[in-house]
Amino acid sequence: GAVVSQHPSRVICKSGTSVKIECRSLDFQATTMFWYRQFPKQSLMLMATSNEGSKATYEQGVEKDKFLINHASLTLSTLTVTSAHPEDSSFYICSASGQGAPNYGYTFGSGTRLTVV
Amino acid sequence: SQKIEQNSEALNIQEGKTATLTCNYTNYSPAYLQWYRQDPGRGPVFLLLIRENEKEKRKERLKVTFDTTLKQSLFHITASQPADSATYLCALYYSGNTPLVFGKGTRLSVIA
Numbered sequence: 001g002a003v004v005s006q007h008p009s010r011v012i013c014k015s016g017t018s019v020k021i022e023c024r025s026l027d028f029q030a031t032t033m034f035w036y037r038q039f040p041k042q043s044l045m046l047m048a049t050s051n052e053g054s055k056a057t058y059e060q061g062v063e064k065d066k067f068l069i070n071h072a073s074l075t076l077s078t079l080t081v082t083s084a085h086p087e088d089s090s091f092y093i094c095s096a097s098g099q100g101a102p103n104y105g106y107t108f109g110s111g112t113r114l115t116v117v
Numbered sequence: 118s119q120k121i122e123q124n125s126e127a128l129n130i131q132e133g134k135t136a137t138l139t140c141n142y143t144n145y146s147p148a149y150l151q152w153y154r155q156d157p158g159r160g161p162v163f164l165l166l167i168r169e170n171e172k173e174k175r176k177e178r179l180k181v182t183f184d185t186t187l188k189q190s191l192f193h194i195t196a197s198q199p200a201d202s203a204t205y206l207c208a209l210y211y212s213g214n215t216p217l218v219f220g221k222g223t224r225l226s227v228i229a
Contacts, residue, residue, distance in 0.1 A: 006160070032214040041126070043206070043221040044161070051214070093160045097214060106217060108153075108160035
């Protein structure tokens, strides 16, 4: 089946530094990637949608200069949290859809727990 | 805007019983509705999909129903086991490459 690999699974960083999260589709072409953020006991909240080779579309209230998304290839998308602050601590999850993906369309990565200290 | 409600934040049941989880939505019906399982610290894992023109879907011990008149989906786990303990999310899909819209989830605990 379709697999989306997300790394790292956990990261702790100091306030003010930047963190990059990678999301790779291993056996299909991910034409579209979605990035979500999830706080404890809350639902997955969509942050942005990116199509390969295009600029990402951000949801209202998500700072595009803070959460940089790159989707330069059909198998890789990255989310960079710039100048991270403790309030950015959360669980970040990517999902992908595209040619070769299952017919339900969406495969999720295993998530990244970001802790900013 | 679309709202999704999953009836309870947490549900405890005895092993062997059937767990029933509810997902209600407002406004217009989705093209299809999905159910996911999420374990702590992990991403969601797809379980079942049901289309707007389908009433019921089954997969092993899982059953999903979809009533577009009531704007409701029910998710059943029969003969529940402690290993079924997890958070279950419902998600709505509308069209094209639009993102899924998720409910908050129901945390199911199956007690031995």
